[in-house]
Amino acid sequence: MDSSEIAERIWLAIAQGRLAPGARLKEEELAESFEVGRARIRSVLLQLSREGLVDIIPNKGAQVAAPGVQEARDVFYLRSTVETRVAAQLTGQLTPQAADDLRDIVRREREAIADGHLADVIRLSGLFHLKLAELTGSSVLQSILRDLISRSSLITAVYRDTGYFNCGPDEHDAIVEALMGGNEDEVLRLVSEHIEHLRADLNLTSEQQPVKNLRDIFEL
Amino acid sequence: MDSSEIAERIWLAIAQGRLAPGARLKEEELAESFEVGRARIRSVLLQLSREGLVDIIPNKGAQVAAPGVQEARDVFYLRSTVETRVAAQLTGQLTPQAADDLRDIVRREREAIADGHLADVIRLSGLFHLKLAELTGSSVLQSILRDLISRSSLITAVYRDTGYFNCGPDEHDAIVEALMGGNEDEVLRLVSEHIEHLRADLNLTSEQQPVKNLRDIFEL
DNA sequence: GCTGACAAGAATGTCGACAGTCCTGCGCTA
DNA sequence: TAGCGCAGGACTGTCGACATTCTTGTCAGC
Numbered sequence: 001m002d003s004s005e006i007a008e009r010i011w012l013a014i015a016q017g018r019l020a021p022g023a024r025l026k027e028e029e030l031a032e033s034f035e036v037g038r039a040r041i042r043s044v045l046l047q048l049s050r051e052g053l054v055d056i057i058p059n060k061g062a063q064v065a066a067p068g069v070q071e072a073r074d075v076f077y078l079r080s081t082v083e084t085r086v087a088a089q090l091t092g093q094l095t096p097q098a099a100d101d102l103r104d105i106v107r108r109e110r111e112a113i114a115d116g117h118l119a120d121v122i123r124l125s126g127l128f129h130l131k132l133a134e135l136t137g138s139s140v141l142q143s144i145l146r147d148l149i150s151r152s153s154l155i156t157a158v159y160r161d162t163g164y165f166n167c168g169p170d171e172h173d174a175i176v177e178a179l180m181g182g183n184e185d186e187v188l189r190l191v192s193e194h195i196e197h198l199r200a201d202l203n204l205t206s207e208q209q210p211v212k213n214l215r216d217i218f219e220l
Numbered sequence: 221m222d223s224s225e226i227a228e229r230i231w232l233a234i235a236q237g238r239l240a241p242g243a244r245l246k247e248e249e250l251a252e253s254f255e256v257g258r259a260r261i262r263s264v265l266l267q268l269s270r271e272g273l274v275d276i277i278p279n280k281g282a283q284v285a286a287p288g289v290q291e292a293r294d295v296f297y298l299r300s301t302v303e304t305r306v307a308a309q310l311t312g313q314l315t316p317q318a319a320d321d322l323r324d325i326v327r328r329e330r331e332a333i334a335d336g337h338l339a340d341v342i343r344l345s346g347l348f349h350l351k352l353a354e355l356t357g358s359s360v361l362q363s364i365l366r367d368l369i370s371r372s373s374l375i376t377a378v379y380r381d382t383g384y385f386n387c388g389p390d391e392h393d394a395i396v397e398a399l400m401g402g403n404e405d406e407v408l409r410l411v412s413e414h415i416e417h418l419r420a421d422l423n424l425t426s427e428q429q430p431v432k433n434l435r436d437i438f439e440l
Numbered sequence: 441g442c443t444g445a446c447a448a449g450a451a452t453g454t455c456g457a458c459a460g461t462c463c464t465g466c467g468c469t470a
Numbered sequence: 471t472a473g474c475g476c477a478g479g480a481c482t483g484t485c486g487a488c489a490t491t492c493t494t495g496t497c498a499g500c
Contacts (some may be wrong), residue, residue, distance in 0.1 A: 003483095026451070037485045038452090039259075046263070050270045059452060059491055067360075074305070074360045081301040085294070139293045140287075140371060143272060144364060151360065154261060223453095249481070251476060257455045258482090279461055 006034050006043045011150075014053060014064055015119045015157045021066035025054060051150035059209060065154060069204045070154045072117045076199040079148050080192055082141060087175070089136045092182035097202045098135050106129060109169045122153050125168050152198070161203035172196065226254050226335035227264045234284055235339045235377045241286035245274060247376060270372035285374060289424045292375045296419040299368050300412055302361065303349060307395070307411045309356045314403075318355050322396045324352060329389045337387070342373050345388050381423035391417065 004157040011028075013019040014153070025045060030037045045062045048054045056062045092100075105128045112120035126149040171194045178187045228249075233239040245265060251258045265282045268274045276282045287295070313321075325348045332340035346369040353365040391414045398407045 028451075039484055039486095042452090043266070043483090046266050050266075052360070060493090061452065071358055071360045074358050077305060078302065078360070078364060082298065085297060138291055138294050140272070140291045140298070140368075144298060144367065147364065147367075248480095251475090259456095260453055262482090263453090280463090282484065 001034055002135055003040055003044055012119050015122055015153055019064050021064050023064045025062040052147055053150055053154055067155050077150045080195040082145050083191050084188050086133050086136055086141055087187045090179050090189045091184045094179050099180055106172045108171050126153055128172050159202040221254050225259055232339050235342055235373055237242050239284050241284050242286045245282040272367055273370055273374055274366055287375050292424055295368055295371045300415045302365050303411050306353050306356055306361055307407045310399055311404045311407050314399050319400055326389050326392045346373055349390050377420040
Protein backbone atom coordinates (compact mmCIF):
# COMPACT_ATOMS: atom_id res chain seq x y z
CA MET A 1 0.00 0.00 0.00
CA ASP A 2 1.18 3.48 -0.86
CA SER A 3 2.36 5.84 1.87
CA SER A 4 -0.05 8.55 0.81
CA GLU A 5 -2.92 6.07 0.95
CA ILE A 6 -1.99 5.11 4.48
CA ALA A 7 -1.86 8.76 5.49
CA GLU A 8 -5.19 9.24 3.76
CA ARG A 9 -6.85 6.40 5.64
CA ILE A 10 -5.56 7.54 8.99
CA TRP A 11 -6.72 11.06 8.19
CA LEU A 12 -10.11 9.64 7.23
CA ALA A 13 -10.34 7.70 10.47
CA ILE A 14 -9.62 10.88 12.39
CA ALA A 15 -11.98 13.03 10.34
CA GLN A 16 -14.79 10.53 10.77
CA GLY A 17 -14.21 10.31 14.48
CA ARG A 18 -13.24 6.64 14.47
CA LEU A 19 -9.93 7.78 15.91
CA ALA A 20 -10.63 10.21 18.70
CA PRO A 21 -8.19 12.87 19.92
CA GLY A 22 -5.77 11.35 22.37
CA ALA A 23 -5.92 7.88 20.81
CA ARG A 24 -2.52 6.24 20.75
CA LEU A 25 -1.10 5.29 17.37
CA LYS A 26 1.32 2.44 17.95
CA GLU A 27 3.69 1.92 15.07
CA GLU A 28 3.65 -1.84 15.20
CA GLU A 29 -0.11 -2.05 15.41
CA LEU A 30 -0.51 0.24 12.42
CA ALA A 31 2.19 -1.67 10.54
CA GLU A 32 0.25 -4.89 11.06
CA SER A 33 -3.06 -3.29 10.10
CA PHE A 34 -1.72 -1.99 6.81
CA GLU A 35 0.63 -4.93 6.24
CA VAL A 36 3.72 -2.80 5.78
CA GLY A 37 6.95 -2.32 7.68
CA ARG A 38 7.25 0.04 10.60
CA ALA A 39 9.54 2.36 8.65
CA ARG A 40 6.75 3.39 6.34
CA ILE A 41 4.34 3.93 9.22
CA ARG A 42 7.01 6.01 10.84
CA SER A 43 7.33 8.35 7.90
CA VAL A 44 3.57 8.64 7.63
CA LEU A 45 3.29 9.58 11.29
CA LEU A 46 6.02 12.18 10.85
CA GLN A 47 4.11 13.63 7.94
CA LEU A 48 0.90 13.73 9.95
CA SER A 49 2.68 15.37 12.85
CA ARG A 50 3.96 17.96 10.42
CA GLU A 51 0.36 18.71 9.56
CA GLY A 52 -0.59 18.95 13.20
CA LEU A 53 -2.90 15.94 13.13
CA VAL A 54 -0.89 13.81 15.51
CA ASP A 55 1.50 14.62 18.31
CA ILE A 56 4.73 12.67 18.50
CA ILE A 57 6.34 12.45 21.90
CA PRO A 58 9.94 11.19 21.85
CA ASN A 59 10.28 7.66 23.16
CA LYS A 60 6.58 7.60 23.90
CA GLY A 61 4.94 7.38 20.53
CA ALA A 62 2.29 9.14 18.51
CA GLN A 63 -1.26 10.04 19.38
CA VAL A 64 -4.08 11.87 17.69
CA ALA A 65 -3.79 15.56 18.46
CA ALA A 66 -6.33 17.07 20.83
CA PRO A 67 -6.78 20.72 19.87
CA GLY A 68 -8.23 22.96 22.58
CA VAL A 69 -10.70 25.75 21.95
CA GLN A 70 -8.06 28.48 22.13
CA GLU A 71 -6.00 26.63 19.54
CA ALA A 72 -9.07 26.28 17.38
CA ARG A 73 -9.60 30.03 17.52
CA ASP A 74 -5.93 30.63 16.71
CA VAL A 75 -6.16 28.36 13.70
CA PHE A 76 -9.09 30.23 12.20
CA TYR A 77 -7.54 33.59 13.00
CA LEU A 78 -4.35 32.56 11.22
CA ARG A 79 -6.28 31.10 8.31
CA SER A 80 -8.03 34.40 7.90
CA THR A 81 -4.75 36.33 7.69
CA VAL A 82 -2.98 33.79 5.49
CA GLU A 83 -5.89 33.34 3.13
CA THR A 84 -6.49 37.05 2.68
CA ARG A 85 -2.81 37.26 1.74
CA VAL A 86 -3.31 34.47 -0.76
CA ALA A 87 -6.45 36.07 -2.18
CA ALA A 88 -4.80 39.46 -2.50
CA GLN A 89 -2.02 37.97 -4.60
CA LEU A 90 -4.49 36.15 -6.83
CA THR A 91 -7.00 38.92 -7.43
CA GLY A 92 -7.29 39.46 -11.16
CA GLN A 93 -4.43 37.00 -11.77
CA LEU A 94 -6.44 33.81 -12.26
CA THR A 95 -6.10 32.09 -15.61
CA PRO A 96 -9.33 30.66 -17.09
CA GLN A 97 -7.83 27.20 -16.64
CA ALA A 98 -7.19 27.82 -12.94
CA ALA A 99 -10.70 29.17 -12.48
CA ASP A 100 -12.15 26.07 -14.10
CA ASP A 101 -10.08 23.83 -11.83
CA LEU A 102 -11.45 25.67 -8.83
CA ARG A 103 -15.02 25.47 -10.10
CA ASP A 104 -14.56 21.75 -10.60
CA ILE A 105 -13.58 21.34 -6.97
CA VAL A 106 -16.68 23.25 -5.93
CA ARG A 107 -18.82 21.02 -8.14
CA ARG A 108 -17.41 17.91 -6.47
CA GLU A 109 -18.06 19.54 -3.12
CA ARG A 110 -21.74 19.89 -3.97
CA GLU A 111 -21.87 16.25 -5.00
CA ALA A 112 -20.25 15.14 -1.75
CA ILE A 113 -22.77 17.16 0.23
CA ALA A 114 -25.65 15.72 -1.77
CA ASP A 115 -24.33 12.20 -1.17
CA GLY A 116 -23.74 12.84 2.51
CA HIS A 117 -20.05 12.00 2.35
CA LEU A 118 -18.93 14.04 5.29
CA ALA A 119 -15.24 13.21 5.10
CA ASP A 120 -15.19 14.12 1.41
CA VAL A 121 -16.88 17.41 2.15
CA ILE A 122 -14.23 18.34 4.68
CA ARG A 123 -11.45 17.22 2.38
CA LEU A 124 -12.74 18.96 -0.73
CA SER A 125 -13.35 22.17 1.15
CA GLY A 126 -9.74 22.03 2.32
CA LEU A 127 -8.62 21.21 -1.20
CA PHE A 128 -10.27 24.34 -2.54
CA HIS A 129 -8.38 26.57 -0.15
CA LEU A 130 -5.16 24.67 -0.73
CA LYS A 131 -5.53 25.04 -4.47
CA LEU A 132 -5.71 28.79 -4.06
CA ALA A 133 -2.44 28.75 -2.12
CA GLU A 134 -0.91 26.56 -4.79
CA LEU A 135 -1.84 29.06 -7.48
CA THR A 136 0.20 31.78 -5.78
CA GLY A 137 3.34 29.73 -6.41
CA SER A 138 4.57 30.61 -2.93
CA SER A 139 5.82 27.51 -1.15
CA VAL A 140 5.61 29.30 2.18
CA LEU A 141 1.94 30.11 1.83
CA GLN A 142 1.30 26.59 0.59
CA SER A 143 3.17 24.95 3.43
CA ILE A 144 1.64 27.07 6.18
CA LEU A 145 -1.84 26.80 4.80
CA ARG A 146 -1.61 23.03 4.37
CA ASP A 147 -0.74 22.89 8.04
CA LEU A 148 -3.61 25.16 9.03
CA ILE A 149 -6.15 23.37 6.88
CA SER A 150 -5.20 19.96 8.24
CA ARG A 151 -5.68 21.32 11.70
CA SER A 152 -9.00 22.81 10.64
CA SER A 153 -10.16 19.43 9.43
CA LEU A 154 -9.38 17.87 12.78
CA ILE A 155 -10.98 20.77 14.62
CA THR A 156 -14.06 20.55 12.44
CA ALA A 157 -14.33 16.84 13.10
CA VAL A 158 -14.02 17.38 16.86
CA TYR A 159 -16.03 20.53 17.40
CA ARG A 160 -18.59 20.20 14.62
CA ASP A 161 -21.88 21.34 16.00
CA THR A 162 -24.40 20.74 13.26
CA GLY A 163 -24.28 18.62 10.17
CA TYR A 164 -24.83 21.27 7.56
CA PHE A 165 -22.15 22.55 5.25
CA ASN A 166 -24.34 24.56 2.94
CA CYS A 167 -22.47 27.82 2.94
CA GLY A 168 -19.23 26.25 1.70
CA PRO A 169 -19.74 25.74 -2.01
CA ASP A 170 -21.75 28.90 -2.60
CA GLU A 171 -19.15 31.05 -0.90
CA HIS A 172 -16.38 29.25 -2.71
CA ASP A 173 -18.04 30.02 -6.01
CA ALA A 174 -18.46 33.63 -5.02
CA ILE A 175 -14.75 33.86 -4.20
CA VAL A 176 -13.75 32.44 -7.56
CA GLU A 177 -15.94 34.90 -9.43
CA ALA A 178 -14.69 37.80 -7.32
CA LEU A 179 -11.10 36.80 -8.03
CA MET A 180 -11.90 36.84 -11.74
CA GLY A 181 -13.68 40.17 -11.33
CA GLY A 182 -10.55 41.78 -9.91
CA ASN A 183 -12.08 43.85 -7.12
CA GLU A 184 -9.60 43.23 -4.30
CA ASP A 185 -11.73 44.78 -1.56
CA GLU A 186 -14.63 42.52 -2.42
CA VAL A 187 -12.36 39.46 -2.54
CA LEU A 188 -10.87 40.16 0.87
CA ARG A 189 -14.32 40.73 2.35
CA LEU A 190 -15.66 37.46 0.95
CA VAL A 191 -12.65 35.47 2.15
CA SER A 192 -12.78 36.94 5.64
CA GLU A 193 -16.48 36.30 5.94
CA HIS A 194 -16.10 32.76 4.65
CA ILE A 195 -13.49 31.83 7.24
CA GLU A 196 -15.63 33.49 9.88
CA HIS A 197 -18.59 31.36 8.81
CA LEU A 198 -16.49 28.21 9.03
CA ARG A 199 -15.53 29.13 12.57
CA ALA A 200 -19.07 30.10 13.50
CA ASP A 201 -20.34 26.63 12.58
CA LEU A 202 -18.28 25.14 15.38
CA ASN A 203 -19.19 24.78 19.00
CA LEU A 204 -16.15 26.32 20.62
CA THR A 205 -17.69 26.82 24.02
CA SER A 206 -16.44 23.72 25.81
CA GLU A 207 -13.45 21.42 25.53
CA GLN A 208 -13.83 18.01 23.97
CA GLN A 209 -11.65 15.34 25.52
CA PRO A 210 -12.79 11.88 24.50
CA VAL A 211 -10.32 9.01 24.26
CA LYS A 212 -10.77 5.81 22.35
CA ASN A 213 -8.35 3.00 21.78
CA LEU A 214 -7.27 1.58 18.47
CA ARG A 215 -8.14 -1.85 17.08
CA ASP A 216 -10.28 -3.16 14.27
CA ILE A 217 -10.77 0.44 13.21
CA PHE A 218 -9.16 -0.12 9.87
CA GLU A 219 -11.31 -2.65 8.08
CA LEU A 220 -8.76 -4.62 6.09
CA MET B 221 25.96 12.02 18.12
CA ASP B 222 22.52 13.25 19.06
CA SER B 223 19.87 13.87 16.38
CA SER B 224 19.28 17.41 17.58
CA GLU B 225 23.00 18.11 17.40
CA ILE B 226 23.11 16.91 13.82
CA ALA B 227 20.18 19.14 12.93
CA GLU B 228 21.91 21.98 14.73
CA ARG B 229 25.15 21.55 12.78
CA ILE B 230 23.38 21.38 9.46
CA TRP B 231 21.39 24.46 10.38
CA LEU B 232 24.63 26.18 11.35
CA ALA B 233 26.24 25.26 8.05
CA ILE B 234 23.28 26.74 6.22
CA ALA B 235 23.11 29.87 8.38
CA GLN B 236 26.82 30.51 7.91
CA GLY B 237 26.56 30.06 4.18
CA ARG B 238 28.80 26.99 4.05
CA LEU B 239 25.82 25.18 2.59
CA ALA B 240 24.31 27.36 -0.07
CA PRO B 241 20.69 27.15 -1.25
CA GLY B 242 20.32 24.39 -3.79
CA ALA B 243 23.13 22.30 -2.34
CA ARG B 244 22.26 18.62 -2.38
CA LEU B 245 22.18 16.79 0.91
CA LYS B 246 22.88 13.14 0.21
CA GLU B 247 21.85 10.89 3.03
CA GLU B 248 24.79 8.55 2.78
CA GLU B 249 27.32 11.35 2.63
CA LEU B 250 25.83 13.00 5.70
CA ALA B 251 25.64 9.64 7.46
CA GLU B 252 29.37 9.15 6.88
CA SER B 253 30.22 12.69 7.94
CA PHE B 254 28.41 12.34 11.24
CA GLU B 255 29.23 8.67 11.67
CA VAL B 256 25.65 7.56 12.16
CA GLY B 257 23.20 5.40 10.23
CA ARG B 258 21.15 6.77 7.38
CA ALA B 259 17.94 6.35 9.34
CA ARG B 260 18.92 9.08 11.76
CA ILE B 261 19.97 11.41 8.95
CA ARG B 262 16.64 10.68 7.34
CA SER B 263 14.66 11.79 10.35
CA VAL B 264 16.80 14.91 10.71
CA LEU B 265 16.18 15.84 7.09
CA LEU B 266 12.45 15.33 7.57
CA GLN B 267 12.57 17.63 10.56
CA LEU B 268 14.50 20.27 8.62
CA SER B 269 12.05 20.00 5.75
CA ARG B 270 9.26 20.57 8.23
CA GLU B 271 10.97 23.80 9.19
CA GLY B 272 11.32 24.82 5.57
CA LEU B 273 15.12 24.73 5.57
CA VAL B 274 15.44 21.89 3.10
CA ASP B 275 13.26 20.66 0.29
CA ILE B 276 12.75 16.93 -0.05
CA ILE B 277 11.87 15.69 -3.51
CA PRO B 278 10.59 12.08 -3.57
CA ASN B 279 13.13 9.65 -5.00
CA LYS B 280 15.48 12.52 -5.67
CA GLY B 281 16.72 13.53 -2.27
CA ALA B 282 17.03 16.62 -0.15
CA GLN B 283 18.54 19.98 -0.94
CA VAL B 284 18.92 23.25 0.88
CA ALA B 285 15.85 25.37 0.24
CA ALA B 286 16.24 28.36 -2.04
CA PRO B 287 13.70 30.97 -0.95
CA GLY B 288 12.85 33.59 -3.57
CA VAL B 289 12.23 37.23 -2.80
CA GLN B 290 8.46 36.90 -2.94
CA GLU B 291 8.63 34.05 -0.44
CA ALA B 292 10.88 36.16 1.76
CA ARG B 293 8.28 38.91 1.74
CA ASP B 294 5.54 36.40 2.52
CA VAL B 295 7.49 35.07 5.46
CA PHE B 296 7.88 38.47 7.05
CA TYR B 297 4.29 39.40 6.34
CA LEU B 298 3.13 36.22 8.04
CA ARG B 299 5.51 36.71 10.93
CA SER B 300 4.04 40.12 11.47
CA THR B 301 0.49 38.79 11.68
CA VAL B 302 1.39 35.75 13.78
CA GLU B 303 3.59 37.64 16.18
CA THR B 304 1.11 40.41 16.75
CA ARG B 305 -1.36 37.66 17.64
CA VAL B 306 1.15 36.22 20.07
CA ALA B 307 1.91 39.61 21.58
CA ALA B 308 -1.76 40.45 21.98
CA GLN B 309 -2.31 37.27 23.98
CA LEU B 310 0.69 37.98 26.20
CA THR B 311 0.12 41.67 26.93
CA GLY B 312 -0.07 42.09 30.68
CA GLN B 313 0.06 38.32 31.18
CA LEU B 314 3.81 37.85 31.59
CA THR B 315 5.00 36.42 34.88
CA PRO B 316 8.15 37.99 36.37
CA GLN B 317 9.90 34.67 35.78
CA ALA B 318 8.96 34.67 32.09
CA ALA B 319 10.10 38.27 31.72
CA ASP B 320 13.45 37.40 33.25
CA ASP B 321 13.87 34.47 30.89
CA LEU B 322 13.25 36.79 27.96
CA ARG B 323 15.67 39.40 29.28
CA ASP B 324 18.28 36.69 29.65
CA ILE B 325 17.94 35.77 26.00
CA VAL B 326 18.38 39.43 25.06
CA ARG B 327 21.49 39.61 27.23
CA ARG B 328 22.99 36.62 25.43
CA GLU B 329 22.08 38.27 22.14
CA ARG B 330 24.13 41.32 23.07
CA GLU B 331 27.07 39.10 23.97
CA ALA B 332 26.86 37.26 20.67
CA ILE B 333 26.83 40.56 18.79
CA ALA B 334 29.81 41.82 20.78
CA ASP B 335 31.70 38.61 20.04
CA GLY B 336 30.76 38.67 16.38
CA HIS B 337 29.12 35.25 16.47
CA LEU B 338 26.78 35.73 13.57
CA ALA B 339 25.10 32.34 13.70
CA ASP B 340 24.43 32.76 17.43
CA VAL B 341 22.93 36.17 16.79
CA ILE B 342 20.49 34.77 14.27
CA ARG B 343 19.64 31.83 16.47
CA LEU B 344 19.15 33.83 19.67
CA SER B 345 17.02 36.38 17.90
CA GLY B 346 14.83 33.54 16.68
CA LEU B 347 14.81 32.02 20.14
CA PHE B 348 13.44 35.23 21.62
CA HIS B 349 10.48 35.22 19.27
CA LEU B 350 9.95 31.51 19.73
CA LYS B 351 9.96 31.92 23.50
CA LEU B 352 7.14 34.42 23.21
CA ALA B 353 5.08 31.91 21.22
CA GLU B 354 5.87 29.25 23.80
CA LEU B 355 4.54 31.46 26.57
CA THR B 356 1.12 31.63 24.94
CA GLY B 357 0.77 27.88 25.45
CA SER B 358 -0.74 27.57 21.99
CA SER B 359 0.87 24.73 20.09
CA VAL B 360 -0.45 26.12 16.82
CA LEU B 361 1.23 29.48 17.25
CA GLN B 362 4.39 27.73 18.39
CA SER B 363 4.44 25.35 15.47
CA ILE B 364 3.71 27.95 12.81
CA LEU B 365 6.14 30.45 14.23
CA ARG B 366 8.93 27.90 14.52
CA ASP B 367 8.44 27.24 10.85
CA LEU B 368 8.45 30.93 9.97
CA ILE B 369 11.48 31.71 12.12
CA SER B 370 13.51 28.88 10.64
CA ARG B 371 12.70 30.20 7.21
CA SER B 372 13.63 33.70 8.38
CA SER B 373 17.02 32.43 9.50
CA LEU B 374 17.69 30.97 6.10
CA ILE B 375 16.40 34.09 4.36
CA THR B 376 18.53 36.30 6.58
CA ALA B 377 21.60 34.20 5.81
CA VAL B 378 20.93 34.41 2.08
CA TYR B 379 19.71 37.97 1.67
CA ARG B 380 21.62 39.68 4.46
CA ASP B 381 22.78 43.01 3.17
CA THR B 382 24.87 44.50 5.92
CA GLY B 383 26.49 42.92 8.93
CA TYR B 384 24.78 44.93 11.65
CA PHE B 385 22.12 43.58 13.95
CA ASN B 386 21.98 46.48 16.34
CA CYS B 387 18.28 47.07 16.40
CA GLY B 388 17.51 43.53 17.57
CA PRO B 389 18.30 43.50 21.30
CA ASP B 390 17.10 47.02 22.00
CA GLU B 391 13.78 46.40 20.33
CA HIS B 392 13.45 43.04 22.04
CA ASP B 393 13.95 44.72 25.40
CA ALA B 394 11.38 47.34 24.53
CA ILE B 395 8.87 44.63 23.64
CA VAL B 396 9.39 42.83 26.96
CA GLU B 397 8.88 46.03 28.93
CA ALA B 398 5.81 46.95 26.90
CA LEU B 399 4.34 43.50 27.53
CA MET B 400 4.86 44.03 31.23
CA GLY B 401 3.39 47.53 30.97
CA GLY B 402 0.16 46.15 29.56
CA ASN B 403 -0.53 48.71 26.86
CA GLU B 404 -1.66 46.50 23.98
CA ASP B 405 -1.58 49.21 21.32
CA GLU B 406 2.01 50.02 22.15
CA VAL B 407 2.98 46.34 22.14
CA LEU B 408 1.46 45.73 18.72
CA ARG B 409 3.13 48.82 17.32
CA LEU B 410 6.55 47.76 18.64
CA VAL B 411 6.21 44.23 17.33
CA SER B 412 5.09 45.34 13.87
CA GLU B 413 7.91 47.84 13.62
CA HIS B 414 10.44 45.28 14.80
CA ILE B 415 9.49 42.76 12.14
CA GLU B 416 9.50 45.55 9.58
CA HIS B 417 13.03 46.48 10.63
CA LEU B 418 14.16 42.88 10.27
CA ARG B 419 12.79 42.81 6.76
CA ALA B 420 14.23 46.21 5.90
CA ASP B 421 17.75 44.99 6.72
CA LEU B 422 17.57 42.54 3.86
CA ASN B 423 18.36 43.14 0.24
CA LEU B 424 15.23 41.78 -1.38
CA THR B 425 15.75 43.41 -4.73
CA SER B 426 17.37 40.55 -6.65
CA GLU B 427 17.26 36.78 -6.49
CA GLN B 428 20.18 34.85 -5.04
CA GLN B 429 20.85 31.56 -6.73
CA PRO B 430 24.28 30.25 -5.81
CA VAL B 431 24.94 26.52 -5.71
CA LYS B 432 27.70 24.79 -3.85
CA ASN B 433 28.34 21.12 -3.43
CA LEU B 434 28.81 19.27 -0.20
CA ARG B 435 32.09 17.82 1.02
CA ASP B 436 34.56 18.59 3.79
CA ILE B 437 32.05 21.13 5.04
CA PHE B 438 31.54 19.43 8.34
CA GLU B 439 34.99 19.36 9.90
CA LEU B 440 34.95 16.10 11.76
C1' DG C 441 -0.05 0.54 54.71
C1' DC C 442 3.28 3.32 52.20
C1' DT C 443 7.57 4.21 49.76
C1' DG C 444 11.33 3.00 47.13
C1' DA C 445 14.08 0.10 44.13
C1' DC C 446 14.16 -3.37 40.74
C1' DA C 447 12.87 -6.32 37.07
C1' DA C 448 9.85 -7.61 33.22
C1' DG C 449 7.39 -6.09 29.38
C1' DA C 450 6.34 -3.09 25.60
C1' DA C 451 7.13 0.39 22.49
C1' DT C 452 10.24 3.48 20.16
C1' DG C 453 15.02 4.43 18.19
C1' DT C 454 18.64 2.77 15.33
C1' DC C 455 21.21 0.04 12.24
C1' DG C 456 22.74 -2.63 8.12
C1' DA C 457 21.17 -4.68 3.90
C1' DC C 458 18.27 -5.15 0.00
C1' DA C 459 14.79 -3.47 -3.37
C1' DG C 460 13.04 0.10 -6.28
C1' DT C 461 13.50 4.30 -8.98
C1' DC C 462 15.48 8.04 -11.35
C1' DC C 463 19.21 10.10 -13.96
C1' DT C 464 23.22 9.80 -16.96
C1' DG C 465 25.91 8.57 -20.58
C1' DC C 466 27.09 5.53 -24.03
C1' DG C 467 26.10 3.38 -28.33
C1' DC C 468 23.12 2.41 -32.15
C1' DT C 469 20.40 3.98 -36.03
C1' DA C 470 18.75 6.81 -39.57
C1' DT D 471 25.27 14.52 -36.57
C1' DA D 472 20.91 14.46 -34.16
C1' DG D 473 17.71 11.54 -31.85
C1' DC D 474 16.30 7.42 -29.53
C1' DG D 475 16.80 3.36 -26.54
C1' DC D 476 19.14 0.81 -23.21
C1' DA D 477 22.24 -0.41 -19.65
C1' DG D 478 24.83 1.07 -15.77
C1' DG D 479 25.35 3.60 -11.60
C1' DA D 480 23.83 6.32 -7.79
C1' DC D 481 20.65 7.39 -4.61
C1' DT D 482 16.40 7.01 -2.07
C1' DG D 483 12.70 3.83 -0.17
C1' DT D 484 11.76 -0.12 2.57
C1' DC D 485 12.33 -4.02 5.45
C1' DG D 486 13.57 -7.05 9.40
C1' DA D 487 16.38 -7.35 13.52
C1' DC D 488 18.63 -5.50 17.44
C1' DA D 489 19.54 -1.76 21.05
C1' DT D 490 17.64 1.61 24.06
C1' DT D 491 14.28 3.79 26.82
C1' DC D 492 10.14 4.26 29.18
C1' DT D 493 6.33 2.37 31.75
C1' DT D 494 4.22 -0.82 34.79
C1' DG D 495 3.78 -4.11 38.25
C1' DT D 496 5.94 -6.51 42.10
C1' DC D 497 8.16 -7.01 46.30
C1' DA D 498 11.13 -6.10 50.11
C1' DG D 499 11.95 -2.79 53.79
C1' DC D 500 10.38 0.59 56.96
